[in-house]
Amino acid sequence: MALIVQKYGGTSVGDLSRIRNVARRVARTLQEGNEVVVVVSAMAGETDRLIQLAYQVNDNPDLREYDALISTGEQMSVALLALALQSMGIPAKSFLGPQVRILTDDGFSQARIQKVEVQRLRKELRAGVTPVVAGFQGVDRDGNITTLGRGGSDTTGVALAAALQAEVCEIYTDVEGVYTTDPNICPEARKLSHITYDEMMELASLGAKVLQIRAVEFAKKFNIPIHVRSSFSDKNGTLVIKEDEKMERVLVSGVTYNKSEARITVVRVPDKPGIASRIFTPISDAHIVVDMIIQNSSADGYTDLTFTVPKADFKKALKLVKRTAEEIKAQEVLADENIAKVSIVGAGMRSHAGVASKMFTALAKENINILMISTSEIKISCVVEAKYGELAARVLHQAFGLDKGELRKES
């Protein structure tokens, strides 16, 4: 008998018939001899509706009240799922973050889990009751309701799985797993049977929305396997697991692509200590997240400094940089919103040479000019002109053999 944590996202509980569908899946898992702890998100659209209400009464809502308001979404869905399970004769009980209790810091709207108490859940499991736990929410030391930020229900699921020493945390969503790339731009995209925590974190940070990055960090820390799968299908999805000696090393397991960033270049910056700090401090003070930063080594005492920011913050960042550029007597500031970032991710890169050159060659063959390059241990990102973004992703997908998928193929 295994203990399984099943987390269902907003689309999986999007209406009452889907909630019944989830109840049937939980019932089946129980019939197969397992114990189940269920974690659910708010019904799709509910959280957005509540956020809109908050902003309609207050332009700048206090985050304590904001959390009290939006946490009602999950409270509704846990009660409804518990009722649906009971209507099938399955003893079930709903639990909110404060009832479990999932203790967090007081960082309202993006609180971090500090401790998960599972005595109450264990007691219910022993009594044959299936607990249905509200995702996304916790409680701080003063008894205030907190929420964990977008996608926080994934983290709730993994944290509960860790605290309960569950065999696996199943994350049910509206896609069938983690794909080699976005099937919308590359029809040859294939579902991965497994992927390492590190690869998944890179993919998540590059914009793959299938899992919250903090949930993956948590799973890695406590070595909890995550099974990403669809609530609308019985097929196996993708296992997110620890890198293993026996695991076939694949050079590249995924290609990502996004157009959500813009590029700013400060031209002919005097190459002196403290210059980078002067440029980035005002930007960070404005809570703008900088992604790639590239600085070439200088020849004549001047250098060019290029970086990317989210498009939403682009105008604000540009204004700040222009002011600094004048102060530090840089020559000029260039800006470009028409860029796309394509990346390849793979744990195998660590031990293989030639991955980067293979990437650059593949892009060159299609006459795609590379504007920026940035690398990590298991990732290479290239910024290209926006119009070449989709093409670049397809080209790389093919160049690294992901369309054939001999490695880590679907089982």
Place this chain on the structure above:
Amino acid sequence: MALIVQKYGGTSVGDLSRIRNVARRVARTLQEGNEVVVVVSAMAGETDRLIQLAYQVNDNPDLREYDALISTGEQMSVALLALALQSMGIPAKSFLGPQVRILTDDGFSQARIQKVEVQRLRKELRAGVTPVVAGFQGVDRDGNITTLGRGGSDTTGVALAAALQAEVCEIYTDVEGVYTTDPNICPEARKLSHITYDEMMELASLGAKVLQIRAVEFAKKFNIPIHVRSSFSDKNGTLVIKEDEKMERVLVSGVTYNKSEARITVVRVPDKPGIASRIFTPISDAHIVVDMIIQNSSADGYTDLTFTVPKADFKKALKLVKRTAEEIKAQEVLADENIAKVSIVGAGMRSHAGVASKMFTALAKENINILMISTSEIKISCVVEAKYGELAARVLHQAFGLDKGELRKES
């Protein structure tokens, strides 16, 4: 500086503009130098929407889950009101039943308050923060969310006022106060400036929906004045207070009227001990609430027994009674759904003779036949044919001078 508890009902917070209106009223009360604790219901319609959802997933919902679900309505409205107050620069914080904490028994869906802890609220008040408390909900000893039954927010308001030793509990609703009768059937109906707890309880039990009867019991027990008033007007409403020597004794303070009951008569019942018990036990076992019961003294060893039940339970009750009537060899069972009950209520009845005869004379003058009579210390009810119901109420309203209102007139 007075401490005032203000409770706002569902129509008073029915949409965002009304929530802003409530915030302005709270702000004004604070500006006048008072401390305020606000209690709010769910936005009008929200609780019904949630109840429907519960029944859609489960015909016979578990009441623990039902309470977890429907308590989200108040959670939404407290957060929204706190945000609205903050947007006017007023420090405010929302509190749920479990956060306050309002301790109840575990009678889910109609729990009773056992204890109200107000340390946290006092601390907030000392810090200059206006607490906004969710009505209708509490928490049991095991940390489960409970609700207090329809209209339970009134009880929350009065219980908090008692625990905080507030000067008054203001109940804001969509009418201007307590009226001598229903203005919809009698245009001469007048608002009462004050009324005693006992009178209010009789009126509430006769169907006046303006206050929950348990809230009035609570207020009487702790001697908390209730001020029933409109959230859409600045006029004074009706004070519900203790009977006082100095209070002008009024014979009759209100006339009520309702058509929600039906009448069942068991004809020629053998007049033996235990017969009433045999008739009413099956009805009570079926959770049907019997209102009036009339049994005449018998002359020849037989008696007629008449009683009323809610129309919704009429068919079920009739079936049960017919079965019993056969067993006890009663002659026959008569049934009548076309009845109305008119009642007069007044604390002054206790010390005045002739109130009943005045009532019967007034009805007789209009040729209204009285089918049943029932009395309490401060109430006389008559059942009449349904078609005479409104007329009977108007006749009595005039007969007892309520249309002129020399006593307890509006200040």
